[in-house]
Amino acid sequence: xxxxxxxxxxxxxxxxxxxxxxxxxxxxxxxxxxxxxxxxxxxxxxxxxxxxxxxxxxxxxxxxxxxxxxxxxxxxxxxxxxxxxxxxxxxxxxxxxxxxxxxxxxxx
Amino acid sequence: xxxxxxxxxxxxxxxxxxxxxxxxxxxxxxxxxxxxxxxxxxxxxxxxxxxxxxxxxxxxxxxxxxxxxxxxxxxxxxxxxxxxxxxxxxxxxxxxxxxxxxxxxxxxxxxxxxx
Numbered sequence: 001x002x003x004x005x006x007x008x009x010x011x012x013x014x015x016x017x018x019x020x021x022x023x024x025x026x027x028x029x030x031x032x033x034x035x036x037x038x039x040x041x042x043x044x045x046x047x048x049x050x051x052x053x054x055x056x057x058x059x060x061x062x063x064x065x066x067x068x069x070x071x072x073x074x075x076x077x078x079x080x081x082x083x084x085x086x087x088x089x090x091x092x093x094x095x096x097x098x099x100x101x102x103x104x105x106x107x108x
Numbered sequence: 109x110x111x112x113x114x115x116x117x118x119x120x121x122x123x124x125x126x127x128x129x130x131x132x133x134x135x136x137x138x139x140x141x142x143x144x145x146x147x148x149x150x151x152x153x154x155x156x157x158x159x160x161x162x163x164x165x166x167x168x169x170x171x172x173x174x175x176x177x178x179x180x181x182x183x184x185x186x187x188x189x190x191x192x193x194x195x196x197x198x199x200x201x202x203x204x205x206x207x208x209x210x211x212x213x214x215x216x217x218x219x220x221x222x223x
Contacts, residue, residue: 008148032210043198043214044151088150095166096141096210100150 003027004091006099014107019076021102023089026070030091033065035074038086038101047087048074079106110134114199114215121189121222129184129218131199139202140182141166141212142174144195151198157182189222196220 005024013019021035032051036044048063050056050072056063062075072091076083086101112133121127133140138159143151143166153166157176171193173185182201186193196219200212 004150006150034211036212043217044212045214046211049211090151092210095153095156095164096212097153097167098143098151100148 002099003097004089004099006087006089006102008100008102010103010105012105012107013079015079015081017079017106019079019083019104019106021074021076021087021089021104023072023074023091023099024070025072025089025091027091027093028067028070030070030093032092033063033072034090034092034096035061035063035072036088036090036098038088040085044088076104079104081106081108112199112201112213112215114197114218116218117216118219119221121186121220123190123222125189126185126187127189127220128186129197129199129220130181131183131215132181133199133201133213134180135201135203135213136179137201137203137213138179139204139210140176141200141202142172142182142184143198143200144168144193145198145217146195154184154197186220189220191222194220194222 035048038044050063064073088101089099141156142154155174199215202210
């Protein structure tokens with residue numbers, strides 16, 4: 001079992017909808033969690049970090065963390081075609097471990 | 109400000125050949141990392157260096173060696189390349205130590221093909 005699991009998708013949503021991306025992790029000692037966005041052929045870039053239970057909002061993005069359920073999610077409101085990318089979830093226990101990524105397609 | 113610079117961007121090797129991927133960062137970061145990315149596998153950690161003078165194995169270290177030459181530079185060496193090492197390699201750095209909250213800055217990637 002991978003330490004960080006994501007549904008590889010693709011997840012397809014219409015423009016303007018809410019995209020919901022999910023991630024589970026196996027190590028209860030994980031303290032910090034990150035969402036990176038990666039466009040095709042490019043390197044990953046950080047979009048959100050979350051360290052405590054609850055929600056964290058940044059513009060159209062909301063990260064949610066539930067340590068009891070070992071679950072992290074990313075909501076993208078008012079999805080735009082420019083949000084089409086692969087979203088990588090990462091959990092830190094000492095070193096940083098990534099999930100396999102979820103491909104999001106936003107259709108105009 | 110260049111950030112994280114990787115060389116080469118592309119490389120084709122024959123099985124058994126050796127090569128070194130170079131990485132340098134100009135952000136005065138303590139920690140540096142090498143990841144590989146294969147389709148459907150996400151990013152897998154090969155080796156990391158929490159600080160100058162230290163290196164540790166990640167998830168997939170077999171077939172690789174690393175050198176943290178100084179605070180700026182972290183190289184990845186393939187001693188005898190195998191087709192299974194065909195991948196995109198990313199170097200990254202972060203300001204915190206490994207036990208802190210890491211925000212990684214990535215290089216542009218190096219695409220390696222082993223025939």
